[in-house]
Amino acid sequence: MILWVALLTAHCCLGLNGAAAEGTGLDRIEKCSTRCSQGLHCKARPDYIFHPPCQEAAGGLNTSSVFHNISFSTVMMCEGRQKCSLQLRIKTALQLTESIQGVSICTMTAGMMMSCRILKFTRSSGKRMSGLQVEVENDCTSVSPNQRVQVVVKTLPSYCGITWTGTYNAPACISEDMRRHVPDCITGRLSYNVNPVRKELSVSVSEMMEDHNYNLRLCYKDFLCSGAGTNLLIKKEEPVKSVTLPYSRPLPCLCIEGWSAVMDAPRVQVCPFKDRLKELWFGITFDPLEETLSWELVCPVATVVALCQTRKDGVCVDLPNASRNVSRGKIRFTEVDPHPQLCVKFTVGSQFWTRCPFADGRLQAWDVVVTRQRDREQVAVTSRINATFSVGLCVTSAGPAGCQINKTHRVHVGENEAVGLNLSDELRSSCVQVRRLDVKYTATVIHCVEQRNRAAHRRHVVAGGTSWDLIWAFVPVGVCLSGIISVTLLLHVLLTVYLRRRKQRGNEKQKDPPHDCVVPATHQHGGILIPDSPLCGNTEKANLLSE
Incomplete structure (x- = not known):
């Protein structure tokens, strides 16, 4: 009975699905x-x-x-x-x-x-x-x-x-x-596989128009799909309807386009990398002479481009009046200071990406050096170009302002020059805030003196600790070497005393005349007998040799 009900249910479901399919x-x-x-x-x-x-x-x-x-x-x-x-x-x-x-x-x-x-x-x-x-x-x-x-x-x-x-x-x-039966709607069905290592797309075509060849190509999709390479033709008699298309960059607007080889045939596009928006945020250029930052959007995507400054916590805070809306084409920001903390933020919907073109510091035009000598802070502004700066004394805070300025100084620095500021009488806080004034977009830099001094003190303590570790490592080696030298000297003294006493005993024996001269053994050499070991004659020479 249960099996019969299941069969009836399946039959009804199939009937409904068939009716729905016909209804479409x-x-x-x-x-x-x-x-x-x-x-x-x-x-x-x-x-x-x-x-x-x-x-x-x-x-x-x-x-x-x-x-x-x-x-x-x-x-x-x-x-x-x-x-x-x-x-x-x-x-x-x-x-x-x-x-x-x-x-x-x-x-x-x-x-x-x-x-x-x-x-x-x-x-x-x-x-x-x-x-x-x-x-x-x-x-x-x-x-x-x-x-x-x-x-x-x-x-x-x-x-x-x-x-x-x-x-x-x-x-x-x-x-x-x-799409299957009306010639004006038959475009063919495209399927693909991506080989990111070789940068190739393997494309297959199905449900193409009968008795007609088929065209395939890569294109960049905008109002129209502009070609990004040569067209490849799939002939109608070929049993395998597939080709390989090489690509250079996986851009979101890079698409595969196919159409039948007939006049005014409808076309179909499939975009394999439509979600790869991060590929768009490259190609930022900067002209140091014109101080102009430019970037071109290669795919039509509604994007908000803004200049921002990175903080220590990694958050990039937008600069005031430094935002542009772009959906295609090129944008330019003029009078830009190429500071390492200055970055570009790209926002699409709820997603955003940050690129920092000056992070390597190669184009950095100025810097601030804060030092302490004889318990006095010295601030120096160095610059590779003619520039004007605002130097302010500030107190750090946890609020959004970051540093509350008490007093500012306007400083002009010439090309390849350094200007020192005598702020020791006014520096009641621990930080100095510096900002360039002769450009529209620049980073605001904060240097904190006390933190640097504490860091230097920590480095000194670490260096001192390292030297003591080395000393304690060398003490055992020195003790061992001293013991070896002492033992060697003692053995040398004992050997000298022993030799002197032996020499004295030898001299006492020479005073008594020998009773006879004994030649214990001889050997023949060329018919002449030669003693093997003389024990008479020059006894003094023998004693010296034995010693």
């Missing part, structure tokens, strides 16, 4: 036709543009009393799987009288002449159904996708003042039904 498509017709209410016979024929003058309407006739409801819809007439056209179906409901012999339906589109058709009732059926509300339907007006059509409905004969006018927009190529 357009109604099909085999040929265009004209239909009238049951019992009313009508024939359709083309009408001429130049109509006879209108007639005065009979009493009581007006537009609202004659035309009750006029509706439009689009149907599809097909000659093959990919050879379908769109037809405009016009359904008119009107109150029929004996004086109305039919209706005239005219359509007009931009750039096209007006086209009219007459739907005429037979005399007998019109007389029989006079006084009744009837319906007339015609679907023989060809339209193009997304075309705007103006429709004018009149009575036949044409009565003055009895005219209905309306407009209709044909559906665009957004439905899957039209």
Whole structure:
């Protein structure tokens, strides 16, 4: 029983899904036709543009009393799987009288002449159904996708003042039904794989127009998609419909464009890197002579560009009056001081990115040096250019101001010069705030003297601790070397005493004459006997050698 219920449920779901799928498509017709209410016979024929003058309407006739409801819809007439056209179906409901012999339906589109058709009732059926509300339907007006059509409905004969006018927009190529069957909507389906190492896009094409070649290329999307390389052609007889496209940068506006190789074929674009906005925030240039910072937006994206100054906590605070709105093209900031803390912030919606083009300090034009000598602070401003500065004494605070200025000094520094400020009598705070005055956009730099002195003191303490560590490392080595030297000296003294005593005993033995001379052994050398070890003769020489 449970299995039976499950099968019924699945069948119902499949039926609903099929109905929904069919509902997304357009109604099909085999040929265009004209239909009238049951019992009313009508024939359709083309009408001429130049109509006879209108007639005065009979009493009581007006537009609202004659035309009750006029509706439009689009149907599809097909000659093959990919050879379908769109037809405009016009359904008119009107109150029929004996004086109305039919209706005239005219359509007009931009750039096209007006086209009219007459739907005429037979005399007998019109007389029989006079006084009744009837319906007339015609679907023989060809339209193009997304075309705007103006429709004018009149009575036949044409009565003055009895005219209905309306407009209709044909559906665009957004439905899957039209994209597969209407030639004006068939663009092909693109799929791709990205190889970031080789910077290549492998593109495959499916559902392209039958019996036609296909074009592919890379382009930069704006109002139009401008080419970013050569076009590649996929021939219709090739079994594998795929190509490889190399790219240089993964920009968000870099797209793959494809279209059938026919005149005025619709095109499709797929943008693989549309979310890679961070690729746009490169290419910042600076002219040090003109002191101009410039940047060009290579993709059309609504962006807010602002100059900001980085703080110690990493937050970049916007400079006043340093924000620009740009969606395409190039922007310029003039009179910019290339300080390492000066950065550019890019904001798109709720996202933002920061780039600091001067962070390496190569273009830094000035600096402030604060030193302490003999318990006195000295402030010096050095500059590689002619510049004017504001030097202020301030007290640091936790608020947004950061440093509250008590007094400022205006200082001019020449090219490659250094100007010292004698602020020892006025420096009651721990920080000095410096800002360049002869430019529009500059960073405000704060130097704190006490923090530097404490850092120097810490460095001195660290250096002293390091020297003591070295001393304690060398003490054991010195003790060992001293012990070795002492032992060596003691052994040398003992050896000297021993040798002297032995020499004295030798001298005492020489005073007694020897009893005989003994030659214990000899060996023959060339027929002459030579003693092997003489123990007589020059005994003094022997003693010296033995010693």
